[in-house]
């Protein structure tokens with residue numbers, strides 16, 4: 001297999017159409033039914049041969065670049081290092097695997113849209129090509145699951161149900177395109193903190209935590225391409241926790257609902273809020289309503305489902 005010198009991968013953000021959170025496991029994770037849906041809001045990751053042998057470096061560009069670590073804790077670097085380890089650290093040319101990564105960030109940081117996981121997935125695909133490894137997407141997904149629960153989905157894309165921590169994926173048949181608006185918030189929410197708050201709220205309520213299961217009405221809505229039914233079925237068990245930590249999101253959701261959204265929910269661990277629209281034009285109207293009400297930093301429109309990480313150059 002021939003290696004290339006520069007590879008660019010485009011990778012989508014996700015929204016969770018259903019996030020059913022089961023009991024807390026002994027390993028600190030929760031068993032989930034996580035219905036992922038990839039949307040047309042993309043980061044780009046370019047992998048290049050670095051100057052220094054054996055080095056793993058990263059640079060981040062974009063409005064939110066200062067919120068992303070540019071060191072070994074960056075999820076894209078962690079993914080590249082995990083791939084190098086999997087491949088035995090030394091390439092066919094006798095030199096240790098190394099890479100310089102450039103992330104062009106458009107997915108909100110700590111926004112509940114899995115931007116860090118997306119960059120990790122993109123880094124796996126880009127380094128696989130740069131180093132000429134030729135691993136299958138399934139092998140990359142398995143390595144990705146060791147970096148974060150949401151990484152495998154960023155490689156798969158489309159619409160899929162995640163079980164376990166969210167890393168065991170089954171594609172869901174979906175018809176047509178859905179039109180979304182995302183209300184971006186100032187600042188992020190920490191995923192572990194939101195899960196912790198969810199546990200706290202449940203313990204306080206003395207709630208018996210049910211084993212999570214996929215919502216049949218949601219699956220039928222996806223199969224039929226029925227946006228109205230999908231809007232009614234959207235559900236996120238982390239939403240009460242995200243609202244407790246960021247009470248202002250309740251008003252953001254209300255403004256979108258009042259403006260006629262078919263469905264409104266916090267995306268994953270938040271604080272991004274997602275609104276389902278009836279058409280692309282309706283999405284633009286919703287976006288304007290959210291912006292003019294001053295309930296978000298910015299509102300962006302996107303469509304789903306879209307494919308997972310793809311090499312574009």
Ligand SMILES: C[C@@](CO)(OP(=O)(O)O)[C@H](O)COP(=O)(O)OP(=O)(O)OC[C@H]1O[C@@H](n2ccc(N)nc2=O)[C@H](O)[C@@H]1O
Pocket residue numbers: 016019028029030031032034111112113114115117147148149150151164165166191192195267268269270
């Ligand atoms: C909530 C979700 C919904 O898709 O994503 P975001 O909305 O944050 O993007 C995911 O479950 C986040 O997945 P990801 O961000 O990959 O999490 P990981 O790095 O695997 O785990 C970070 C921390 O989140 C908590 N965690 C994560 C997954 C899970 N099934 N149960 C958990 O309790 C644990 O505290 C864990 O230490």
Ligand SMILES: Nc1ncnc2c1ncn2[C@@H]1O[C@H](COP(=O)(O)OP(=O)(O)O)[C@@H](O)[C@H]1O
Pocket residue numbers: 067068069073074075076103108109110111112113114115116117119120188189191269270
């Ligand atoms: N490449 C990356 N992009 C974004 N965040 C990253 C990245 N690498 C590490 N992080 C860290 O991961 C945290 C969660 O990021 P992100 O994946 O954007 O959020 P979420 O889990 O809410 O979807 C950030 O606060 C940041 O410190």
